[in-house]
Amino acid sequence: MKTLSVARKSLIELLREPMLLGMVLLTPLAFLLVYGFAYQTPHLKTYRVLTTVNTEAGNGAVEYLRTLRYPDGRSIFTIGPASDGAEIDSALRDRTAAAHLAIDPGADGVPFSYTIRGDALSADFLSASATLESRLSQYLLDSVGIHLPVRIAENSIPALSFSARTEFSVYAPGLLVFAILLLIPQTALLLGREMRTRTIRRLQLSGVSSFAYLGGIGVSQLVMAVVQIALFLFGLILFGLDYTRALVPIFLASFLTAVSAVGAGLIVGCFVQNDSQAVNLGASVTMLQVFVSGSFFPMPTSPLFHLFGHEIAWNDIFPATHAMTALQQAVTYGADLGQIGFRLAATAALSAVFFLLGAFLYKWKVMRAAIPSMS
Amino acid sequence: MNDIVLQTTNLSKRFGNIEAVKNLSLEIRAGEIFGFLGPNGAGKTTSINMICGLMAPDSGEVLIHGKSILGDGGITRRVGVCPQEIILWERLTCFEQLVFMGEMYGLPAKTARGRSEELLKEMALEEKRNAQARTLSGGLQRRLNLIMALVHDPEIVILDEPEAGLDPQSRVRVRQYIQSLARRKTVILTTHNMDEADRVADRIAIIDHGELLRMGTPAELKRTIGEGDVVEIRLAGEASQRENALAAVRQTDPQADVRLEDDLLSVRMLNAVTHLPVLMEAINRAGAQAAEMRIRENTLEDVFLQLTGRRLRE
Numbered sequence: 001m002k003t004l005s006v007a008r009k010s011l012i013e014l015l016r017e018p019m020l021l022g023m024v025l026l027t028p029l030a031f032l033l034v035y036g037f038a039y040q041t042p043h044l045k046t047y048r049v050l051t052t053v054n055t056e057a058g059n060g061a062v063e064y065l066r067t068l069r070y071p072d073g074r075s076i077f078t079i080g081p082a083s084d085g086a087e088i089d090s091a092l093r094d095r096t097a098a099a100h101l102a103i104d105p106g107a108d109g110v111p112f113s114y115t116i117r118g119d120a121l122s123a124d125f126l127s128a129s130a131t132l133e134s135r136l137s138q139y140l141l142d143s144v145g146i147h148l149p150v151r152i153a154e155n156s157i158p159a160l161s162f163s164a165r166t167e168f169s170v171y172a173p174g175l176l177v178f179a180i181l182l183l184i185p186q187t188a189l190l191l192g193r194e195m196r197t198r199t200i201r202r203l204q205l206s207g208v209s210s211f212a213y214l215g216g217i218g219v220s221q222l223v224m225a226v227v228q229i230a231l232f233l234f235g236l237i238l239f240g241l242d243y244t245r246a247l248v249p250i251f252l253a254s255f256l257t258a259v260s261a262v263g264a265g266l267i268v269g270c271f272v273q274n275d276s277q278a279v280n281l282g283a284s285v286t287m288l289q290v291f292v293s294g295s296f297f298p299m300p301t302s303p304l305f306h307l308f309g310h311e312i313a314w315n316d317i318f319p320a321t322h323a324m325t326a327l328q329q330a331v332t333y334g335a336d337l338g339q340i341g342f343r344l345a346a347t348a349a350l351s352a353v354f355f356l357l358g359a360f361l362y363k364w365k366v367m368r369a370a371i372p373s374m375s
Numbered sequence: 376m377n378d379i380v381l382q383t384t385n386l387s388k389r390f391g392n393i394e395a396v397k398n399l400s401l402e403i404r405a406g407e408i409f410g411f412l413g414p415n416g417a418g419k420t421t422s423i424n425m426i427c428g429l430m431a432p433d434s435g436e437v438l439i440h441g442k443s444i445l446g447d448g449g450i451t452r453r454v455g456v457c458p459q460e461i462i463l464w465e466r467l468t469c470f471e472q473l474v475f476m477g478e479m480y481g482l483p484a485k486t487a488r489g490r491s492e493e494l495l496k497e498m499a500l501e502e503k504r505n506a507q508a509r510t511l512s513g514g515l516q517r518r519l520n521l522i523m524a525l526v527h528d529p530e531i532v533i534l535d536e537p538e539a540g541l542d543p544q545s546r547v548r549v550r551q552y553i554q555s556l557a558r559r560k561t562v563i564l565t566t567h568n569m570d571e572a573d574r575v576a577d578r579i580a581i582i583d584h585g586e587l588l589r590m591g592t593p594a595e596l597k598r599t600i601g602e603g604d605v606v607e608i609r610l611a612g613e614a615s616q617r618e619n620a621l622a623a624v625r626q627t628d629p630q631a632d633v634r635l636e637d638d639l640l641s642v643r644m645l646n647a648v649t650h651l652p653v654l655m656e657a658i659n660r661a662g663a664q665a666a667e668m669r670i671r672e673n674t675l676e677d678v679f680l681q682l683t684g685r686r687l688r689e
Contacts, residue, residue: 001478001484002478002479005475005478006479009467009471012466012467013464013466017466197465198458199464201458202462202479202523203479204429205427205429206476206479206527207450207452207479207480207481
């Protein structure tokens with residue numbers, strides 16, 4: 001009863017603060033819009049390659065590269081001749097070309113040799129050079145009549161029926177995790193505000209238990225989270241990401257992440273005295289979790305041990321890490337509940353730990369008073 | 376009236392080197408309005424915080440109906456506290472916050488709503504029922520702050536400086552309301568306003584530097600410094616003439632309590648009105664002149680002055 005009263009009161013306060021409400025609901029959508037428009041390029045890109053061909057035999061290789069296609073019919077490479085070294089260096093530096101391919105006369109019966117150059121820090125170069133290398137090696141061996149018993153076969157991983165996968169589909173799970181983790185500063189803000197206005201003192205005097213109070217805060221934030229997740233998932237559909245087959249696992253993983261974010265917000269709330277401290281510290285904790293969970297960039301880690309056949313690294317102590325993996329598999333590959341069961345269970349268990357830790361810490365640090373019933 | 380509702384025994388609290396409250400022992404009776412009177416920093420709020428359980432004492436204990444509050448989980452239902460500062464949820468309406476606090480104290484939703492309507496009416500806030508707290512004037516916020524302490528119908532009401540920062544209209548309203556609580560509830564209030572304490576409280580504890588100096592009804596306290604009225608005469612003239620006037624007035628009645636502070640001559644004596652011509656003649660004889668004069672009864676300020684050598688406002 002008291003929990004629901006606190007939840008209702010917190011929601012009323014949020015609804016009467018349009019700026020905060022807008023920040024909570026619209027910030028993730030703003031990120032979605034930016035990423036949605038910025039990364040609409042197909043995930044399987046067509047790479048521009050500059051070529052310098054110094055031998056007749058090389059022309060056939062270039063023609064061969066021109067014929068290479070993705071399964072959907074798009075070219076893997078657009079090939080353009082390079083006039084001079086300065087132009088090549090400039091294009092590679094500016095990343096207007098993914099790689100430079102130089103084909104020179106071969107030796108010892110090999111029709112030609114080749115050199116691939118590019119910016120090793122460019123993801124496009126890494127992808128293009130790997131494909132160039134494998135295809136040209138194959139072409140060379142074929143041209144001298146050597147047929148390897150193993151041939152490279154490229155097949156797509158079974159995925160949802162996306163009409164066209166884009167880079168956006170790769171970033172979408174990370175954005176969703178980020179959006180949900182914004183609940184950390186928001187939850188901390190509610191607690192910080194009770195400290196600033198000293199209304200927490202009224203609650204202490206009333207003898208309401210920490211768990212009833214924090215449970216209410218948690219319920220209100222989870223209601224906000226459901227709205228936030230729904231808006232975000234609707235936004236994904238608008239950008240052409242059809243994940244509906246995996247809606248239940250996606251929603252479950254998102255909701256569990258929200259529980260962990262509320263728990264983390266309660267922990268942050270134990271260390272703040274006002275709204276601005278809550279937002280600042282909460283945002284730092286959000287960004288930390290976003291990065292360690294690999295939501296924006298893959299986090300290089302070494303496994304510490306295995307659990308139920310899954311590698312566990314140091315960053316797996318954060319529920320967001322498991323949620324991120326689960327969401328990637330569900331959003332990108334349409335994984336079902338069974339396939340991401342371990343990650344969901346890990347997210348749920350760690351979220352519960354975060355929530356309980358937050359509640360105990362808040363009880364100990366803030367709500368404790370002289371009278372036992374208030375602690 | 377003789378039932379002891381609240382008792383403190385040797386309550387002490389220290390903050391670093393400062394002894395905020397020293398061995399405070401009180402007995403507060405059911406249905407009385409009990410005032411803590413003292414200047415700012417006297418230890419009133421610290422005492423209140425220990426009494427309502429927000430602060431643990433270093434030593435001593437607080438008993439409600441003979442039971443220590445530390446062992447009584449039901450204490451919160453029996454006590455309502457109106458803090459000195461305004462503590463409200465800025466974006467909740469008057470009605471919403473009263474209902475919310477009622478529910479936090481464990482009232483059923485229906486009872487909390489009914490009680491909230493009742494209190495809004497009693498404090499003339501029904502027109503502001505649906506106004507958010509942040510939109511209320513300071514005076515109206517203070518009124519709301521006060522009834523927030525009463526929503527769960529507590530047996531003991533603790534009011535910390537309830538008239539602080541109030542406009543005259545709200546002050547009258549709040550004072551009347553506190554007086555209306557008498558007999559229905561036990562009210563403990565802190566104040567540094569002697570007028571408020573004098574008019575409202577049945578009994579008063581005068582406290583300074585954390586120590587209880589004296590306790591009693593306002594009349595008893597005023598009697599401790601002597602019977603009679605006080606004649607206050609503002610003197611014109613040189614300092615030496617004023618000193619001469621002091622000596623001359625003292626000679627007119629050796630029983631009178633005569634003091635001179637700057638240019639203010641205070642004479643406490645029985646039947647002051649009939650002595651006025653004699654006093655005026657003595658002043659004139661000393662070469663001083665009376666620029667202004669008034670006769671008043673003893674006040675709690677006089678009591679505090681006699682006990683501490685300082686005025687409450689200092």
